[in-house]
Amino acid sequence: MGFKDIGLPFGELLGLASAIKAAGATLYLEVVSLDEESERRSGQAAVDLGVDILMGGTRPNVVLPIIAGRNIQYYPFPGKIVGHPSKLDGTIETIVDSARQLAAIDGVSGLDLLAYRFNGDVEALMTRVCEAVEKPVVVAGSIDSPERMAAVVRSGAAGFTIGTAAFNGAFSGSSNLRLEIEKEIDVLMRIKADAGDIALSPLTSG
Incomplete structure (x- = not known):
């Protein structure tokens, strides 16, 4: 179970994360915003929330140093992601290559x-x-x-x-x-x- 990195104030996200972990579920956080600074914040939020799996985002070079050594699995988006709500741009070939x-x-x-x-x-x-x-x-x-x-x-x-x-x-x-x-x-x-x-x-x- 999990949630996105926008919406609730961080204090409420902490409470929600604690409830999910207490229920014995795997805790996921999904990155929504795709600029570099927001991905950096999301990586830090994953650490602070104690998530098990961080999903989304497009910049492993930004996120991986933040979550290193934290036992957090990381699943970024392949392909070119544009707009809100997010769209996946490109061809099958370019997305597979990514x-x-x-x-x-x-x-x-x-x-x-x-x-x-x-x-x-x-x-x-x-x-x-x-x-x-x-x-x-x-x-x-x-x-x-x-x-x-x-x-x-x-x-x-x-x-x-x-x-x-x-x-x-x-x-x-x-x-x-x-x-x-x-x-x-x-x-x-x-x-x-x-x-x-x-x-x-x-x-x-x-």
């Missing part, structure tokens, strides 16, 4: 792929990136239907995040977050059972 370069960096634990923010063949992109690197790929952004969830599973991704879709009740039609998450898990298990593989787990972030 993924290879990032995955080759010591200290990069995996990749955070904004696949459904790409204006192209999304399933081909996911599959190509997953095939191109040996480190885990997490798909983030706009996983809001069983069809998209199934495409992520077929691609070979290690996981995916659901944030806004969960709060909007995209799978259950309910405003009850617990019911929505239970429905998402049920849909995922059915997809995995149909595929003969039940290893992948959703990474739910808000």
Whole structure:
């Protein structure tokens, strides 16, 4: 479970982080802003919050020295990220090349792929990136239907995040977050059972 690096005041993020850790969950922090200074702040926030996994951002050279020695896994974005909400720019080839370069960096634990923010063949992109690197790929952004969830599973991704879709009740039609998450898990298990593989787990972030 996790949250983005903007929104709540930092003191409240500390409380939320403590509650997530106390519940025994893995704690994720997702970088939203993409300028160098904000990534530096996000790296420091990851340290101060005691997160397990830091996701997003595009500057390993800025973030890795900050989290060095802190037992924090780091999953940056491959490709060119533009605008808010974030879009993934470029071609499949340029994004795959970026993924290879990032995955080759010591200290990069995996990749955070904004696949459904790409204006192209999304399933081909996911599959190509997953095939191109040996480190885990997490798909983030706009996983809001069983069809998209199934495409992520077929691609070979290690996981995916659901944030806004969960709060909007995209799978259950309910405003009850617990019911929505239970429905998402049920849909995922059915997809995995149909595929003969039940290893992948959703990474739910808000």
